[in-house]
Amino acid sequence: MKKTLLSAAPRHRFPKAPTGIAGLDEITSGGLPRGRTTLLVGGPGCGKTLLAMAFLAHGATQCGEPGVCLQFEETADKLAANLASLGLDLHELSRRKKLLVDHIRIDRNEIEETGEYNLDGLFIRLGLAVDTIKAKRVVMDGIETLFAGLSDQAVLRSELRRLFRWLDDHNLSAIVTGERGDKNLSRHGLEEYIADCVILLDHRVSEQLSTRRLRIVKYRGSSHGTDEYPFLIDDDGFTMMPVTSLGLTHKASKERVSSGFPGLDEMLDGKGFYRGSSVLVSGSAGTGKSSIGARFAEAACARGESCLYFAFEESPSQIIRNMASLGIRLEPYVEKGLLQFHAARPTNSGLEMHLATMQKMVLKLNPRAVVVDPITSIFTAGNSHGAQLMFTRLLDFLKMRGVTSVFTDLTPGEHSLRRGYEGVSSLMDTWIKLWLVSTNGSGAARMISVIKSRGMAHTRQGRELIVKKGRLDLGPAPGSHPAASAEVSE
Amino acid sequence: MSAAAKAIKKTPVKGKAAKRAKADIWELRLYIAGQTPNSIATIANLRRICEERLQGRYRIEIIDLLEKPQLARGDQIIAIPTLVRKLPTPIKRIIGNLSTAERALVGLDLQPAK
Numbered sequence: 001m002k003k004t005l006l007s008a009a010p011r012h013r014f015p016k017a018p019t020g021i022a023g024l025d026e027i028t029s030g031g032l033p034r035g036r037t038t039l040l041v042g043g044p045g046c047g048k049t050l051l052a053m054a055f056l057a058h059g060a061t062q063c064g065e066p067g068v069c070l071q072f073e074e075t076a077d078k079l080a081a082n083l084a085s086l087g088l089d090l091h092e093l094s095r096r097k098k099l100l101v102d103h104i105r106i107d108r109n110e111i112e113e114t115g116e117y118n119l120d121g122l123f124i125r126l127g128l129a130v131d132t133i134k135a136k137r138v139v140m141d142g143i144e145t146l147f148a149g150l151s152d153q154a155v156l157r158s159e160l161r162r163l164f165r166w167l168d169d170h171n172l173s174a175i176v177t178g179e180r181g182d183k184n185l186s187r188h189g190l191e192e193y194i195a196d197c198v199i200l201l202d203h204r205v206s207e208q209l210s211t212r213r214l215r216i217v218k219y220r221g222s223s224h225g226t227d228e229y230p231f232l233i234d235d236d237g238f239t240m241m242p243v244t245s246l247g248l249t250h251k252a253s254k255e256r257v258s259s260g261f262p263g264l265d266e267m268l269d270g271k272g273f274y275r276g277s278s279v280l281v282s283g284s285a286g287t288g289k290s291s292i293g294a295r296f297a298e299a300a301c302a303r304g305e306s307c308l309y310f311a312f313e314e315s316p317s318q319i320i321r322n323m324a325s326l327g328i329r330l331e332p333y334v335e336k337g338l339l340q341f342h343a344a345r346p347t348n349s350g351l352e353m354h355l356a357t358m359q360k361m362v363l364k365l366n367p368r369a370v371v372v373d374p375i376t377s378i379f380t381a382g383n384s385h386g387a388q389l390m391f392t393r394l395l396d397f398l399k400m401r402g403v404t405s406v407f408t409d410l411t412p413g414e415h416s417l418r419r420g421y422e423g424v425s426s427l428m429d430t431w432i433k434l435w436l437v438s439t440n441g442s443g444a445a446r447m448i449s450v451i452k453s454r455g456m457a458h459t460r461q462g463r464e465l466i467v468k469k470g471r472l473d474l475g476p477a478p479g480s481h482p483a484a485s486a487e488v489s490e
Numbered sequence: 491m492s493a494a495a496k497a498i499k500k501t502p503v504k505g506k507a508a509k510r511a512k513a514d515i516w517e518l519r520l521y522i523a524g525q526t527p528n529s530i531a532t533i534a535n536l537r538r539i540c541e542e543r544l545q546g547r548y549r550i551e552i553i554d555l556l557e558k559p560q561l562a563r564g565d566q567i568i569a570i571p572t573l574v575r576k577l578p579t580p581i582k583r584i585i586g587n588l589s590t591a592e593r594a595l596v597g598l599d600l601q602p603a604k
Contacts, residue, residue, distance in 0.1 A: 102563060104566065104568060105566050106566075106568065110580070110581065110582060110583055111583045111584070111585060112582070112583070112584045112585070112593060112594075112596060112597030113584070113585050113586050113593070114584060114585075114586040114587070114588050114589060114590045114593035114594045114597065115532075115535075115586035115587035115588055115589035115590055116528055116586060116587045116589070117528075117569045117570060117571060117572075117585045117586045117587065118528075118569065118570055119568055119569055119570070120523040120555070120569075120570035121521065121523070121555065121562050121567035121568045121569055121570050121572065122568045122569075124523060124555045124556070124559045124562050124567075124570075125559070125562045125563060125567070125568075127559070128559040128560060128562070146568075149568075150569065150585075
């Protein structure tokens with residue numbers, strides 16, 4: 001008997017309703033609480049409606065769970081436009097009875113209150129909508145407008161309590177959105193009624209760079225990530241950085257890939273980089289960092305591998321032109337679709353947004369090689385304490401996918417790395433340094449050395465790097481240049 | 491008759507509201523949800539006010555949303571009971587059981603707000 005009892009009570013796993021937003025489903029171990037209500041709090045324009053609608057749309061299209069939206073704030077047109085940004089056609093979904101939107105308009109000016117009332121009208125509308133399409137999910141967006149529309153707060157509060165209980169009783173997975181408040185989490189203290197799951201969205205602008213973040217304040221009965229997670233809202237809707245599954249568990253590849261530069265391959269054990277490793281190429285202005293990145297991209301494409309090139313300082317056409325003058329031909333691969341550029345001004349958004357965008361593009365295009373030219377620009381564009389952590393995650397993410405990545409890094413002075421990302425070089429598997437030395441009478445010579453390269457017997461001595469029209473080459477054999485050894489031993 | 495209603499009767503109706511009240515037929519629609527004590531009280535309050543102020547010039551339609559839930563959407567009904575003045579325009583809404591006659595009259599534009 002005892003045994004039966006035990007087996008009848010397996011380890012309770014909280015059932016989840018997936019949102020379809022990869023990062024969010026990961027940090028919540030599967031989604032929002034199924035059959036319960038989640039409170040989504042945030043200031044104006046921080047993406048509450050979009051997240052809520054994404055939840056409905058995912059349920060309706062992917063999980064066979066039709067959804068009802070009681071929309072208190074946005075007009076039909078605005079909502080349709082919002083959904084269109086997720087690539088969903090509101091009218092089509094409505095026609096197929098997957099989604100039903102009821103717009104609730106309350107105009108304080110044309111309502112007079114006299115005597116007792118309750119919100120049965122709202123219940124009846126919700127009940128009818130849920131029955132009509134057999135909804136499993138519900139969104140109530142902007143329910144706090146009720147507080148402005150109705151003056152009897154006591155009635156309103158008891159009715160809201162009844163409403164949330166009704167949702168629970170009907171086993172509906174719901175999202176209720178609320179405005180961020182000053183004293184309470186939400187302006188009207190909705191968190192008092194919704195106790196199972198509370199998510200906070202935030203849209204911060206610091207040093208003129210905006211960053212959107214999401215935090216799970218509370219998730220009863222479920223483990224969840226507690227950090228603030230950056231997210232993006234763009235043409236594809238809502239994207240979060242999937243982070244939880246990352247770590248140091250990726251399998252290290254023994255395969256080697258050429259850097260595209262025979263001289264550099266020679267310095268790296270004669271074989272080049274490890275596939276899936278990360279490479280930092282640092283140096284001051286004019287040392288030839290970009291040409292190493294571009295040569296690597298060209299070599300990857302020549303092997304038939306796709307490459308994603310993030311350009312943060314020059315436009316793609318400028319890079320293609322400049323590299324062509326060194327005999328690095330990128331254009332044919334762009335035409336073939338093997339090489340894809342993503343150019344953005346570093347000041348367009350904060351570092352976290354850049355990293356999230358990069359991760360998203362890697363997921364979308366699935367390249368074998370990535371070049372970031374230069375990483376410095378985005379690191380200087382707004383640097384929060386979480387930035388390096390995020391960068392670590394991006395590196396882990398690339399490694400996990402076996403993407404070989406080259407990051408160029410502009411050092412301002414001669415040798416020092418800039419403050420704020422000293423740790424970056426320690427995360428890298430290979431660190432290549434470029435610098436200039438003055439030569440007798442003939443100006444400056446470019447030097448290259450491999451500071452470190454994990455898991456291989458690389459050359460430790462500096463060599464001269466010859467960047468000339470049509471070629472990229474190493475200078476005379478080690479030792480023959482007097483400045484080389486002195487520099488490296490520093 | 492309540493004290494409030496008596497007080498109103500003594501005050502002559504003046505101005506625009508009075509002219510309009512004489513000219514038009516009033517169309518009132520009352521939304522309820524089931525025969526609850528509150529909805530019964532509301533109906534009684536409404537009938538009394540109409541008889542006192544709009545005798546012979548009003549029509550009342552009572553809609554029970556438990557029977558016709560699909561009608562809640564059209565008139566944007568949230569609270570129950572809700573009285574909607576369809577005519578004369580503009581549309582007015584009064585929520586609650588109409589127990590405070592003055593406020594009900596103000597809501598219906600039968601008495602200018604003081």
